[in-house]
Amino acid sequence: MKSEPEVYSIDDLRRDRRTPWDGVRNYQARNHMRVMEKGDLVLFYHSRSHPPAVAGVAKVVKEAYPDPTQFDRKSKYYDPRSDKDVPRWWLVDVGFVERFDVPVPLPAIKADRGLADMVLVNNSRLSVQPVTDQEFERVREMAKGKTK
């Protein structure tokens, strides 16, 4: 799951312990959240940082429910086309698990042969993406410095 650190960072999540992942307004990203299960681990990615990097690990603490900001006229995520009876946008709550001492930068991910098929490498725009177990473990190893 991606976030610009100026907007919401892994340090913010560590402070808050958990947060609703609101504001996702992309159908593919929404669909990925709708199939997430409680306890699923999440790579927390800092986009538009220098360099962009996986900054830590979160986990799903509440499964998908309608994003309340879509009905809030004062929210910047307000969507007048969404119907209360058929909500358009959904979210999950995520909890803090781990902040990497050394974030795993995007260039390292791109250079890693085992991660060539990661969605992150191949569709940089999607803000909630699937990650395989192998990819997850690989990134976590890289964060621990075990790059071989």
Add this chain to the structure above:
DNA sequence: GCCAACGTTGGC
């Protein structure tokens, strides 16, 4: 700050 890639909208 630029701009390529991608998703969405809406006219036809």
Add this chain to the structure above:
DNA sequence: GCCAACGTTGGC
């Protein structure tokens, strides 16, 4: 249902 126009994302 196609696709041009437009808006957004996010790496660089």
